Amino acid sequence: MASRRAPLVLLFFLAFVSLFAVHASVERSCAAAGAESTFLLAAARTRRKDPLAGLRYHTGGWNISSEHYWASVGFSAAPVFAAAGIWFAVFGAALFLAGCCYCCCPSRSTSYSRAALVISLLLLLVFTAAAAVGCAVLYDGQGRFHGSTSATVDYVVKQSGDTVDNLRTFTGYLEAAKAAGVGPVSLPDDLKGRIDDVVRKVGSASDVLAARTASNSAKIRNALDAIRKILIVLAAGMLILAFAGLVLSACGLESLVYVLVFLAWIMVAATFVLCGTFLLLHNVVGDTCEAMGEWVRHPQERTALDDILPCVDTAAATEALSRGKEVNYRLVAVLNGVISNVSNADFPPGPPPSPPLYNQSGPPVPLLCNPYTPDLRDRACAPGEVVGPDAARQAWRANVCQTTGIAGSEVCATTGRVTPSMLEQMVGVANVSYGLSRYGPVLTDLADCAFVRRAFQAVGKDHCPGLGMYSEQVYRGLLAVAVAVLLSVLLWVVHLRERRKRSDAREMELVAPALPMYRHGYRVEEKALLHSPRRPSM
Numbered sequence: 230m231a232s233r234r235a236p237l238v239l240l241f242f243l244a245f246v247s248l249f250a251v252h253a254s255v256e257r258s259c260a261a262a263g264a265e266s267t268f269l270l271a272a273a274r275t276r277r278k279d280p281l282a283g284l285r286y287h288t289g290g291w292n293i294s295s296e297h298y299w300a301s302v303g304f305s306a307a308p309v310f311a312a313a314g315i316w317f318a319v320f321g322a323a324l325f326l327a328g329c330c331y332c333c334c335p336s337r338s339t340s341y342s343r344a345a346l347v348i349s350l351l352l353l354l355v356f357t358a359a360a361a362v363g364c365a366v367l368y369d370g371q372g373r374f375h376g377s378t379s380a381t382v383d384y385v386v387k388q389s390g391d392t393v394d395n396l397r398t399f400t401g402y403l404e405a406a407k408a409a410g411v412g413p414v415s416l417p418d419d420l421k422g423r424i425d426d427v428v429r430k431v432g433s434a435s436d437v438l439a440a441r442t443a444s445n446s447a448k449i450r451n452a453l454d455a456i457r458k459i460l461i462v463l464a465a466g467m468l469i470l471a472f473a474g475l476v477l478s479a480c481g482l483e484s485l486v487y488v489l490v491f492l493a494w495i496m497v498a499a500t501f502v503l504c505g506t507f508l509l510l511h512n513v514v515g516d517t518c519e520a521m522g523e524w525v526r527h528p529q530e531r532t533a534l535d536d537i538l539p540c541v542d543t544a545a546a547t548e549a550l551s552r553g554k555e556v557n558y559r560l561v562a563v564l565n566g567v568i569s570n571v572s573n574a575d576f577p578p579g580p581p582p583s584p585p586l587y588n589q590s591g592p593p594v595p596l597l598c599n600p601y602t603p604d605l606r607d608r609a610c611a612p613g614e615v616v617g618p619d620a621a622r623q624a625w626r627a628n629v630c631q632t633t634g635i636a637g638s639e640v641c642a643t644t645g646r647v648t649p650s651m652l653e654q655m656v657g658v659a660n661v662s663y664g665l666s667r668y669g670p671v672l673t674d675l676a677d678c679a680f681v682r683r684a685f686q687a688v689g690k691d692h693c694p695g696l697g698m699y700s701e702q703v704y705r706g707l708l709a710v711a712v713a714v715l716l717s718v719l720l721w722v723v724h725l726r727e728r729r730k731r732s733d734a735r736e737m738e739l740v741a742p743a744l745p746m747y748r749h750g751y752r753v754e755e756k757a758l759l760h761s762p763r764r765p766s767m
Contacts, residue, residue, distance in 0.1 A: 268532045270520035277301040291520035302516065306508040309708070313501030316715065320494055346731060349724040353475055353717060360471040360713035364464040367706030371460040374703050377695035378453055381688065382446055388684050389442040395671040396435035399553065400428045402664035406556045409661050411567040411654045416559055427552045460703065463503065467496060467710050471717055478721040481728045486721055493718045497711055504707035511700040518693035521685040550672040554605045557665040561599040564658045568594045572628075572646040587632075587639060589646040594628045597621055597659050600666050618660040625652055 269290030279287040279301040287301035407421045416424075470493055477486045524532055571586075573593040598610035615621045629652050630645020639648045647655065674680040 268527055270523050270532050271516050274519050275301065275516055277305050280304050280307075291516045302512050303509055305512050306505040309501055309505035309508055312711075313498050313505065316501060317494070317498040320718075324491070324494065342727065343731075346724065346727040349720050349727060350479065353478065353720040353724055356713045356717045356720060357471045357475045360710055360717060361468060363706055363709030363713055364468040367460060367464045367703060367710055370699055370702030370706050371457055371464070373695070374699035375453055375457045377692065377699050379450070381692040381696065382449055382453075384687065384692065385684075386442060386446050388680075389438060392671070392675075392680065393435045393439045393442075395668055396431055396438075398664070399549075399668040399671060400431050400435070402661050402668065403428050403431075403553065403556060405657070406560050406661045406665070409560060409654075409658045411564060411651060411658065414563055414567055416556070416563065420556065420559060423552055424556060427549050431549050459503070463496075463500060464706075464710070467500065467714055470496060471714055474717055474721045478725050478728075481725065483725055483729065486725050490718055490721060493714060497715050497718070500707055500711040500714070504704055504711055507700060507704040507707060511697065511704055514693070514696045514700050518689055518697065521693075522689050525682050525685050525689070547672075550669055551605065553665050553669050553672070554601050557662050557669075558599060558601040558603070558605060560658055561597050561662050564655060565596045565599065568596055568655075572651075587648060588641040589630070590641070591628060591630070591644040591646055594646050595624050597655075597662065600662070615659075617663050618656055621659040622652070622656045625655060 269288075271291040272288070275291050275298065276286050276288065278284045279297050281297055281300040287297055289295055289297055292298045403424050406416065407424055409415065470489060474486065474489045474493070477489065520532075572589055574586075574589070596611075596614050598614040598616045600608060600610075602608045610616055615624045625647055628645055628647045629649055630641035630647065631643045632639035632648050633642045634640050636650070639650065641648065671680075
């Protein structure tokens with residue numbers, strides 16, 4: 230039960246951490262698919278081109294154990310990853326060629342365009358503002374995404390904690406049933422041995438579930454914190470880079486601008502990669518939420534979720550539930566036997582009674598309602614039977630007598646059929662019976678996955694909309710920042726080049742009057758004019 234129930238609550242994490250835990254078993258999925266047909270989850274939404282199948286459409290639905298699913302969902306983000314590769318390769322080659330030309334073939338041109346200078350500056354202001362807006366959207370989106378994912382993790386951890394508490398409470402009642410009884414009458418030893426087996430299995434299941442939930446939630450929180458830090462640093466870095474490039478290019482600080490160009494080359498490529506990753510994550514979030522919703526609507530169908538949530542494997546849960554019913558029935562039967570055969574028995578007056586007779590008299594003690602029949606089917610309470618420990622205590626208290634004698638051998642000195650010590654033992658049995666009846670449905674929920682369906686419904690209703698919305702906001706913010714900074718980098722170079730040309734032109738205009746003889750900016754050699762051939766006379 231431990232190994233099968235523990236993944237039960239962890240599936241909710243797939244909505245936002247599938248990218249960090251893609252180590253599902255492909256072989257197991259293929260074997261299961263070959264064994265019997267499955268109901269495809271989110272089949273329409275996951276119909277994407279699959280590069281592993283010759284760009285044919287993926288028709289296997291949502292299945293994180295399938296490499297074709299991951300290939301198709303990854304291909305949906307291919308344009309963004311391709312943009313990152315093209316930018317890195319093409320702009321890197323351009324930087325290399327520009328550096329070679331600058332070092333090997335230096336040239337200075339004095340021809341510049343005043344319109345190009347002004348337009349490049351205006352566009353640079355526009356795209357710097359666009360980068361600032363994109364950074365703001367990205368920062369806001371990462372905060373909302375982190376809050377939404379953290380809330381989902383908290384919900385899952387709470388559900389897991391409640392399940393663990395219920396299982397441990399159930400085993401506590403089973404343990405209490407071993408010691409429960411009235412006087413020397415208790416459960417038989419063979420049943421106590423079976424109780425020990427169930428307690429061991431259920432206790433192990435709850436311990437493993439608690440440990441795995443704590444471990445996985447810690448890993449997920451660490452991943453979320455790391456993602457949040459990366460996005461915050463990236464947003465701040467790109468904002469600083471955009472404004473620094475604007476200021477330095479406007480001031481004409483050529484060397485510093487080229488340093489920023491090199492940094493921007495790397496950061497823009499990294500932003501595109503992160504943008505593609507969040508686009509992939511956004512698609513996986515949407516696929517998983519839709520798959521969970523369809524699984525809730527078709528709980529009896531075999532789906533890809535069965536490899537992670539084997540709800541049909543209910544042997545351990547069914548055994549624990551059956552054993553709990555048996556213990557409950559036998560325990561109440563022991564108590565009612567003592568009440569019927571001893572407490573409610575009338576004996577003729579005679580010599581001092583010996584146990585189990587203790588001078589009981591008065592109105593009969595009502596029986597405790599047994600919730601099950603001998604074949605462990607549900608049973609309706611008969612008139613006059615008491616239900617629950619509180620009602621039982623109140624009803625039985627009217628039958629308590631005052632006693633004399635040493636502890637363990639009390640004899641009623643007043644009218645009554647229950648001694649104070651018997652009352653506590655009887656109420657203890659009623660309390661154990663009530664606890665087993667109350668927490669038995671917990672095992673039923675685990676056996677038929679009703680608990681998971683309710684949790685999936687809550688996740689789909691309360692958490693999936695936020696996860697999808699904010700992951701898309703982060704993706705759009707990253708894309709806006711990457712494109713705006715990319716264009717800003719190109720405008721840095723263009724504007725800086727026009728400024729340098731204008732500066733060279735002004736420098737030439739200042740130097741020209743001081744030279745010996747110029748014509749239209751070019752020096753004229755006097756001796757060359759003296760040695761020129763004479764023009765023939767007419």
